[in-house]
Amino acid sequence: MNHRQQAERSFFYPLCFLPFVLCSCVAIYGWNIHAPGLLSDEFARDIPQVSKRVALYIPEGQKEFISKDKGTRWSDPQTYYIGEAFVPMLIESFQSGFTEFVLLEALPNPEIMSQYAIDAVVVSEIKDFKNRKTLPAQGLDVYTETAVFNRDLKLIRRFETRGTSEAKGTFAKKGGLEVNLNAAIEGSLRETVLQVQDALK
Amino acid sequence: MKMNSVIAWFCLSVSFAVPLRANEVLDAREITMPPSGAQVMVRENSKTGKPYVVITDSQNPRTDLASLDSNKYRRPDYRMLEKNVTAKDVGYDGPYSSKKKIYILAATLATAGATAAVVGPALFPAAAATGAAGGSVAVPAAAAAVGGSALAVAAKKYQDHFQNLPDDYSRESESKIIETETDFYKMFVEKKTNKPFQS
Structure with a gap:
């Protein structure tokens, strides 16, 4: 085989794979972070349960919230599936924080609120996500915005929360990224439930 | 029941x-x-x-x-x-998440006779160790020539914060009340274009 044929062959195979790699870069080369989506035992231990009937309305699209923030320019591609874990954890946090929890999938209106004797409806959504990454450590911040409405759907309280989790060596250990994300989400939900409980006193 | x-x-x-x-x-x-x-x-x-x-x-x-x-x-x-x-x-x-798929791709390309930059796992165990800490699996030569200085800049930016990070983890949370007068319809029904931010 002459040199020209050898050179053509050496470029042929990379070119074959290049479109495939470019089209699915993150799937083949990168990190897909799916958190467990469960609260830790600490949540039920630290957050008391309040005797109130509270409805939760989750706006459209929350479950699909993702972030490709990889922290630094030279980091591996990362995709954080935040909404996928946030929604079940949000439901679980309200189940834990209130004795009578109702998930409202219908759009809230005063008729539903009075018919089912619901004290308040809470609407919570993810607002932002930040990945602060260096070589030794990683910090994740989850920002949410929550609004609490009374039976007439008038605003009682509106607030932002931030949940942060920082740890070293998360990329090195199995499940480190996922648990770090889970911890950040749980932190924001801890503040959410405490604020709602305080607003309904 | x-x-x-x-x-x-x-x-x-x-x-x-x-x-x-x-x-x-x-x-x-x-x-x-x-x-x-x-x-x-x-x-x-x-x-x-x-x-x-x-x-x-x-x-x-x-x-x-x-x-x-x-x-x-x-x-x-x-x-x-x-x-x-x-x-x-x-x-x-x-x-x-698993880094295995990255090594599988590298091995596949190497086996196919590619002269492209990605190399197999046997050739960069040292880079894998640094990659484990920093999450970067890259072309060794390119990383040394280009990535090294950029990584140093990025690392220095957060050095003041992370240098004091204890070996155990740090978790914190806070909330801030937003003073506003509105109702459910103004926030979520009238403003349907106010979609959640996606970074």
Whole structure:
């Protein structure tokens, strides 16, 4: 085989794979972070349960919230599936924080609120996500915005929360990224439930 | 049993909103709800198995929350975030990302006779060690020539914060009240273009 044929062959195979790699870069080369989506035992231990009937309305699209923030320019591609874990954890946090929890999938209106004797409806959504990454450590911040409405759907309280989790060596250990994300989400939900409980006193 | 009890408490509690004739006792299943278009059902949290009440619109049912991930994992133990604690130490059985696929791609290209930059796992165990700490698997030559200085800049930016990070993890949370006067319709019905931010 002459040199020209050898050179053509050496470029042929990379070119074959290049479109495939470019089209699915993150799937083949990168990190897909799916958190467990469960609260830790600490949540039920630290957050008391309040005797109130509270409805939760989750706006459209929350479950699909993702972030490709990889922290630094030279980091591996990362995709954080935040909404996928946030929604079940949000439901679980309200189940834990209130004795009578109702998930409202219908759009809230005063008729539903009075018919089912619901004290308040809470609407919570993810607002932002930040990945602060260096070589030794990683910090994740989850920002949410929550609004609490009374039976007439008038605003009682509106607030932002931030949940942060920082740890070293998360990329090195199995499940480190996922648990770090889970911890950040749980932190924001801890503040959410405490604020709602305080607003309904 | 748990679902039946959840349905029972909810229906019985709603029955106080319905006027009853004297000396009449209604079974929970016989209560007639005023027509509001809403439908009450009980759903089970697919991860914990704990039931909860759902009020849904029978005309426009939402399906995005019904298909929750049904994988049942152990509750996460955040001691795993400590420096020398592994997933095995705390019995973590949840999802995890794997670098294996990166090495599989590299080996595939190397086997195909590619002269491209990605090399197989046998050739950069040292880079894998640094990659494990920093999450970067890159062309060794390119990383040394280009990535080194950029990494140093990025690392210095957060040095003041992370240099004092203890070997155990740090978790914090805070909330801030937003002073505003509005109602549900102004926030979520009128402003339908106000979609959640996606970075």
